[in-house]
Amino acid sequence: MRITVERAARTVSASDISRLIEEALYVETGQAHLVELSNRSQTLHAPLGSAGGPELVSLDHDARAGLFRAEIAPWPGAAPERIGGRVQSVADVPVLTRAVSRGETLTSDHVRWERLPASQVRPDTLTDLDSLIGQEARRTLRADTPLRAIDLQSPVLISRGDTVQLIYQVGGLVLTARARALDNAAEGQNARFMNLQSNRTVEAVAEGPGRARIAASSAFTN
Numbered sequence: 001m002r003i004t005v006e007r008a009a010r011t012v013s014a015s016d017i018s019r020l021i022e023e024a025l026y027v028e029t030g031q032a033h034l035v036e037l038s039n040r041s042q043t044l045h046a047p048l049g050s051a052g053g054p055e056l057v058s059l060d061h062d063a064r065a066g067l068f069r070a071e072i073a074p075w076p077g078a079a080p081e082r083i084g085g086r087v088q089s090v091a092d093v094p095v096l097t098r099a100v101s102r103g104e105t106l107t108s109d110h111v112r113w114e115r116l117p118a119s120q121v122r123p124d125t126l127t128d129l130d131s132l133i134g135q136e137a138r139r140t141l142r143a144d145t146p147l148r149a150i151d152l153q154s155p156v157l158i159s160r161g162d163t164v165q166l167i168y169q170v171g172g173l174v175l176t177a178r179a180r181a182l183d184n185a186a187e188g189q190n191a192r193f194m195n196l197q198s199n200r201t202v203e204a205v206a207e208g209p210g211r212a213r214i215a216a217s218s219a220f221t222n
Contacts, residue, residue, distance in 0.1 A: 012044035012054045012074055017083060021070055024056050025087065032092065034115070035068070037085040050075040061087065089118040093127050093146045100141045105155055106132050116146065124148045154186030158206045166193060166204055168214045179204075185212070 018035040025033040044054060057071040057080040068087045071080035094111045111132060126132055126147045135152040158164055158181045168175045178196045185191035185206035193212060194201050204212035 009045040009047055010050070012046065012072075014040055014042045016054065017042060017044065017072060020054060020056055020072065021059065021068065021083075021087075024059055025061060025068075028059075028061070029063075029089075031089050031118070032115070033087050034090045034117070035085060035087050037083060039083075039085075042083060044072065044074040044081060046074040046078065050078070052076040055080075063087075063089075090115050091118050091121045091127065093121060093125055094129060094132055095146055096141055096143045098143045100137045102137055102139050103156075105134065105136050106152070108133060114144070114146075121146065122148060124150065126152070154189070156184045157187050157209050158185045158191065158212065160184050162210065163196075164193065164210045164212050166195065166202070166212055166214055167207075179212075181212075 014037055018037060021035045022033050025031075025035070046054075052075050055073040055076050055078075057073055059071075060069045062068070066086050066088050067084070069082065069084045071082055073080045092113050092115050095114045096110055097112050098110070100106065100110060108129070111129065121127075126149060131149075132147065132152065134155070136155045138151055138153050141147065141151055160181055160183055162181045164179055164181055166177045166179045168177075177198075179193040179202075180196060181191060181193055182201065183191040187206055187208070189206055190203050191206060191212070192201055193204050202214055204214045206212050
């Protein structure tokens with residue numbers, strides 16, 4: 001006769017184990033990591049009457065090889081079990097929820113966060129929303145792709161060919177003239193303008209739609 005004794009137990013899932021190790025690695029390194037257990041169906045079991053959750057007893061992380069070894073007790077004071085697997089550093093980066101056309105201005109609705117291996121994140125990848133929101137696409141951008149600084153620009157306030165008001169101020173003296181923009185310009189950006197009175201080309205800073213300011217060191221007219 002065979003007798004089977006079953007005991008009710010709490011289960012610690014593979015995802016719980018991975019999360020425990022990821023949290024420990026973040027505390028240790030200050031970086032987010034993605035953990036993959038060698039045994040993807042790995043579980044730990046603790047008696048229902050035991051107090052407390054799983055406890056990380058030891059952790060050995062080989063960043064160069066991308067491997068880890070850990071000992072985890074299913075509950076405080078229990079005999080630890082050995083667990084191993086792969087680990088890689090990751091980064092949370094904003095990506096576009098849909099394709100964006102050239103000249104379109106980005107809003108928060110265009111962006112979602114995606115976790116990628118750090119090795120896939122280029123040095124010029126934009127990693128914060130302040131670098132994206134309110135910026136304009138330089139070209140058509142694909143969805144689900146990390147953005148780089150070269151992909152965006154400040155919105156164009158003055159377009160080439162626009163007629164603008166040039167402002168020149170020295171002390172209390174303010175002079176204005178009409179001019180034609182020879183370049184596109186975003187707010188605070190230098191551009192070339194042709195003074196329509198003197199036909200002279202000058203540089204000025206775009207201040208707003210239809211308005212640019214000449215530096216005091218620049219000549220205003222002939």
